Amino acid sequence: MIRDEIREKIHAALDELGLVESEIILEHPADSGHGDYATNIALILAKRGSKNPRELAERIAARLQDKRGENIRSITVAGPGFVNFHLTKSFFAKNVQEILSDIENFGKNSLLSGKKIMVEYTDPNPFKVFHIGHLMTNTIGESLARLFEFSGAEVKRANYQGDVGLHIAKAIAAKLRSRAIWITAADVGASYAQGEELFAKESDFVQEVNKKVYEKSDDAVNDAYAEGRAISLAAFEEMYKLLGTKFDFYFFESEVAEEGKNIVLEYLKKGVFEKSEGAVIFRGEPYGFHTRVFLTKEGLPPYEAKDLALAARKFAVYPYDKSFVITALEQNAYYAVVRQAMSFIYPELAHKTVQIGHGMMRVASGKMSSRKGNVVTGESLVHDALALAAEKIRDEQMNVDEKSAISKCVGIGALKFSILKQQIKSDIVYDEERSFSLEGDSGPYLQYAAVRANAVRARAEEAGLVRSFEKKDDIHAVERLLYQFPEIVERAAVEHEPHHIATYLIELAGSFNSFYAAEKIIGGGAAAPYRLALTEATFAVLKNGLHLLGIGVPGKM
RNA sequence: GCGCCUGUAGCUCAGUGGAUAGAGCGCUUCCCUGCGGAGGAAGAGGCCGCAGGUUCGAUUCCUGCCAGGCGUACCA
Numbered sequence: 001m002i003r004d005e006i007r008e009k010i011h012a013a014l015d016e017l018g019l020v021e022s023e024i025i026l027e028h029p030a031d032s033g034h035g036d037y038a039t040n041i042a043l044i045l046a047k048r049g050s051k052n053p054r055e056l057a058e059r060i061a062a063r064l065q066d067k068r069g070e071n072i073r074s075i076t077v078a079g080p081g082f083v084n085f086h087l088t089k090s091f092f093a094k095n096v097q098e099i100l101s102d103i104e105n106f107g108k109n110s111l112l113s114g115k116k117i118m119v120e121y122t123d124p125n126p127f128k129v130f131h132i133g134h135l136m137t138n139t140i141g142e143s144l145a146r147l148f149e150f151s152g153a154e155v156k157r158a159n160y161q162g163d164v165g166l167h168i169a170k171a172i173a174a175k176l177r178s179r180a181i182w183i184t185a186a187d188v189g190a191s192y193a194q195g196e197e198l199f200a201k202e203s204d205f206v207q208e209v210n211k212k213v214y215e216k217s218d219d220a221v222n223d224a225y226a227e228g229r230a231i232s233l234a235a236f237e238e239m240y241k242l243l244g245t246k247f248d249f250y251f252f253e254s255e256v257a258e259e260g261k262n263i264v265l266e267y268l269k270k271g272v273f274e275k276s277e278g279a280v281i282f283r284g285e286p287y288g289f290h291t292r293v294f295l296t297k298e299g300l301p302p303y304e305a306k307d308l309a310l311a312a313r314k315f316a317v318y319p320y321d322k323s324f325v326i327t328a329l330e331q332n333a334y335y336a337v338v339r340q341a342m343s344f345i346y347p348e349l350a351h352k353t354v355q356i357g358h359g360m361m362r363v364a365s366g367k368m369s370s371r372k373g374n375v376v377t378g379e380s381l382v383h384d385a386l387a388l389a390a391e392k393i394r395d396e397q398m399n400v401d402e403k404s405a406i407s408k409c410v411g412i413g414a415l416k417f418s419i420l421k422q423q424i425k426s427d428i429v430y431d432e433e434r435s436f437s438l439e440g441d442s443g444p445y446l447q448y449a450a451v452r453a454n455a456v457r458a459r460a461e462e463a464g465l466v467r468s469f470e471k472k473d474d475i476h477a478v479e480r481l482l483y484q485f486p487e488i489v490e491r492a493a494v495e496h497e498p499h500h501i502a503t504y505l506i507e508l509a510g511s512f513n514s515f516y517a518a519e520k521i522i523g524g525g526a527a528a529p530y531r532l533a534l535t536e537a538t539f540a541v542l543k544n545g546l547h548l549l550g551i552g553v554p555g556k557m
Numbered sequence: 558g559c560g561c562c563u564g565u566a567g568c569u570c571a572g573u574g575g576a577u578a579g580a581g582c583g584c585u586u587c588c589c590u591g592c593g594g595a596g597g598a599a600g601a602g603g604c605c606g607c608a609g610g611u612u613c614g615a616u617u618c619c620u621g622c623c624a625g626g627c628g629u630a631c632c633a
Contacts, residue, residue, distance in 0.1 A: 025573070025574095027573060027575095029576075030572095030576085030577095030578090030579080031576075031577085034576070038575095038576090040574085040575060043574095043575075043613085043614090044574095046613090047612085047613075053613080078576075079575075079576045080575070080576075080613080080614075081575095082575080082576070123633090125633070128633095162633065165632075165633065166632055166633080167632075167633070253633095276630080277630075277631080278631085279630070279631050280631095281630070281631085288560080289560085289629095290559095290560080290628080290629050290630085291629090291630065292629095292630070292631090293630050293631040294631095295631085296630095296631045297631065298631085300631090302631070302632075302633080303632080303633055328627090329561085329562070329626090329627065329628090330626095330627050330628065331628090331633085332561065332562085332627085332628075333560075333561070333627085333628045333629070334628080334633090336561095357561095357562090357627095359562090359563090359626090359627095360626085360627085362626095389595095392595060394595095410595085418569095421569095421570075421571085421581095422569085422570055422571080423570090423571090425562065425563085426562085426563070426570085427562095427563085427626070427627095428569090429568095429569070437569090437581075437582070438595055439581085439582080439595055439596090440580085440581040440582060440595095441569090441570080441571095441580065441581040441582085442581080442595085444595055445581090445595065445596090447595085448593085448595050448596075449595095449596085451593080451595095452592085452593055452596085455592075455593060456592050456593090459592055459593095460592080463592090491573090499570095499571080502571095503570095503571055503572090503580085506571095506580075506581085507580085510580085513596060513597065514597065514598085516592080516593095516596085516597085517588090517596070517597040517598080518597085518598095520591070520592070521592055522592050523591080523592075524592095535592090556593085557593095557595075
């Protein structure tokens, strides 16, 4: 990377000047007049040695002059003492060539090479609807998984689904009471909503069913269980397919419940847990957390106990170096306690486990309640997004299948982008009126720019225009962005923040659109062959970037 | 009460201790005889929640306060 090259040169210059080592920060100035890279190293060192920063910057810049090499055009001092680096035309042309020589790998890094990573995400619960929170977790988890892959890791995707627990007892209890017939996932979800009410009035009955589910002791309960589970899981599978996620491992609470209970009982004897008010608890207060129940007074294992067994089971099937668990922020405190307890049972696994919390998706029109009918389900949201995308297609000649495929790609793209364009920890306000944007900062905006670039490439081929890396024009903003892609990917992967990719792609697509509007590519005379190369490189980076967001590029739209 | 998170343009959000704080939506103007207008060019719109502190320099770091969200014992 050019960034590392510049950093090394600065290192060498500092050495020669006998200046103490300090972390060298290189940034891209907002104003390209200030160069392609700038460092504030003189300001920092001047502070430490109480020297004049501007003077120090001049000395460092002077030392750098003979180290410029072929990629750096000029090194100047500006402002309070910044050292600015301007890159050469040939650097940008070489970069375009590099992108096109290995399109699929452009943007990858080796930060995590050789590492085995498991990412658990989505985690919907059978018997409950797939709600917008699951959509959010899925979108974020998938993007993180891809970022880790781009960083060289071997990534396995895991989905942990709650097929036991009180929520199921609620749904089954309600079905038994109302003799509801279950055909679709919505039917099962409706029973769950009724079960919530039932639980408020007759919690004993629901608890009894809960015990039966756990013990598998009642035929009617067993039948309803099998039925509901199958319907829910099949519906979830449809959703994963639509969203473009393929899980390598499915874990179920039913598989880890017994084991979780045993672990807690074993470590109760060893003093990790203690008895309190009939339950088995872990006291988190000494570690700055709170106390949580690991076995209920009925002796049933709640989520806490199951998560302990889950960590071990995950490691048994895939000996990971890092295990990520993607959940909503509201589970941060919960997970902190589980991880603390885990550190006494499986210290090395606790060390390898990282929980990442994300914000919630809220509906602008009021608070959602799983009991009321005003829940926006994942399915309805996806459906709306697809319909919106379909409306926009104006091509009359397009057949139904093509139209459907495109609206899926674009609709899902709009949905995912609206989730990934901001920091994962902040909440998203979903406005049903305005729905998802298909214009401006949006997934379709990126897809459109990519489709357009690709259309130019196809046109050029017809016209017999052959690309070349001989640059005639001045340096364009597009080029100033293209070479930065690997740096952005690295940052997004390290910080676990896909929105860096999203922000970058918006900028890239914007500058390409400006370029496209201002310059003729085909028919651009002597400049045409390089402009074509630049267009192809832009398409490649947009495509790779969108891939990292879990968004596809349609053939046309 | 305590803990975690958040407060930037009318709205939704970017912003790595630095140079004139940026986008999109909405609003006001332009640009389809040119490779795809889901586009482009421009304009208006800011006590960066408030008050201190650290620093040559703070939207960014620290402290306090205000406002909102989430969590805080048998749900997940």
